[in-house]
Amino acid sequence: MILRLRPGTPDAKVQALRDRCEREGLRTVLSPESARPVFAVVDKAPAALAAELRADPSVEELIQPQGDWRLVHRSFRERPTTVKIGGVRVGGGEVVVIAGPCSVEGRELVLEVAQLVRRAGAQLLRGGAFKPRTSPYSFQGFGVEGLRQLKDAGAAVGLPVVSEIMDASNVPAFVDHAIDCLQIGARNMQNFTLLKAVATAGRPVLLKRGLAATVEEWLYSAEYLAHYGCADVVLCERGIRTFETATRNTLDLTILPLLREWTHLPILVDPAHAAGIARIIPPLSRAAIAAGADGVAVEVHPRPEEARSDGPQALLPAELTALVADARIMAAVTGRSFHPPPAAACS
Ligand code: PEP
Numbered sequence: 001m002i003l004r005l006r007p008g009t010p011d012a013k014v015q016a017l018r019d020r021c022e023r024e025g026l027r028t029v030l031s032p033e034s035a036r037p038v039f040a041v042v043d044k045a046p047a048a049l050a051a052e053l054r055a056d057p058s059v060e061e062l063i064q065p066q067g068d069w070r071l072v073h074r075s076f077r078e079r080p081t082t083v084k085i086g087g088v089r090v091g092g093g094e095v096v097v098i099a100g101p102c103s104v105e106g107r108e109l110v111l112e113v114a115q116l117v118r119r120a121g122a123q124l125l126r127g128g129a130f131k132p133r134t135s136p137y138s139f140q141g142f143g144v145e146g147l148r149q150l151k152d153a154g155a156a157v158g159l160p161v162v163s164e165i166m167d168a169s170n171v172p173a174f175v176d177h178a179i180d181c182l183q184i185g186a187r188n189m190q191n192f193t194l195l196k197a198v199a200t201a202g203r204p205v206l207l208k209r210g211l212a213a214t215v216e217e218w219l220y221s222a223e224y225l226a227h228y229g230c231a232d233v234v235l236c237e238r239g240i241r242t243f244e245t246a247t248r249n250t251l252d253l254t255i256l257p258l259l260r261e262w263t264h265l266p267i268l269v270d271p272a273h274a275a276g277i278a279r280i281i282p283p284l285s286r287a288a289i290a291a292g293a294d295g296v297a298v299e300v301h302p303r304p305e306e307a308r309s310d311g312p313q314a315l316l317p318a319e320l321t322a323l324v325a326d327a328r329i330m331a332a333v334t335g336r337s338f339h340p341p342p343a344a345a346c347s
Pocket residue numbers: 102128132164184185186187208238270273
């Protein structure tokens with residue numbers, strides 16, 4: 001349950017309420033919220049204790065979440081959370097675009113893409129160095145060398161970088177190479193060992209929705225990250241597996257407004273892995289922002305037919321420029337602003 005105390009409740013009173021719970025063997029976590037004291041009781045509280053707390057004059061609201069998430073629950077924060085990736089704010093009323101190659105394919109190419117991503121006006125550079133490929137014969141990524149190339153390209157153009165981590169043992173490599181945001185891919189959304197390890201990396205995490213995960217399961221994974229030490233989680237809807245075969249996956253925009261009610265975390269949409277077809281990504285991106293997404297994540301390649309992964313869904317440079325222009329318009333239409341370009345040196 002989550003206790004939202006009245007603004008101005010003295011610290012000693014907050015502590016007394018937490019102590020009351022802890023004496024029953026229940027763990028509590030204080031929200032970083034500054035507008036008012038809020039704390040979560042992460043273990044299940046007996047009904048009698050809940051009733052007692054609800055009756056306390058300092059308790060304005062006691063919420064029993066419908067799911068088992070607490071720290072990522074909407075009520076745990078006063079306003080939606082803003083997550084900082086390098087110098088870029090995700091959430092909080094600004095729209096961002098993440099763009100880059102599906103895979104880091106070499107030093108020159110990733111630099112070329114980084115330059116075009118920067119020129120197009122996107123704020124974050126993505127690129128996979130550890131690739132989760134369905135076939136063992138497909139390109140698996142350059143591993144640590146790919147991280148180095150991605151970071152160097154991002155630093156050269158002044159963009160923070162996002163890259164997927166697949167194995168807990170690689171956390172030090174991601175930290176050592178100053179990867180600004182660690183991506184948990186759809187296939188690993190419920191790899192709880194990985195979630196626990198990544199949570200300790202001290203970096204923001206982009207948590208993609210699993211291929212067949214319900215929103216509840218997705219939020220439980222976000223709760224794992226929060227519980228094990230990472231408060232800076234960004235959710236990313238990337239399409240789910242349905243009976244439909246016309247597209248690679250089905251982009252589930254339906255859940256966006258509900259997610260807003262259920263969690264305070266920022267929400268991005270990756271229409272590329274949902275669609276699998278480059279030409280339909282622009283309207284899906286506009287729809288995602290219209291539905292309230294804090295931004296979109298897309299793939300771009302100067303020669304998609306040569307891409308070593310996900311070529312069919314890679315935008316051409318000019319298409320990325322147009323998509324960013326659309327995102328700017330959609331941000332304004334929905335009463336938000338488009339995040340300014342990051343400063344040249346960002347991490
Ligand atoms: C990716 O971002 O390149 C990727 C593999 O995404 P997903 O985990 O959503 O399939």
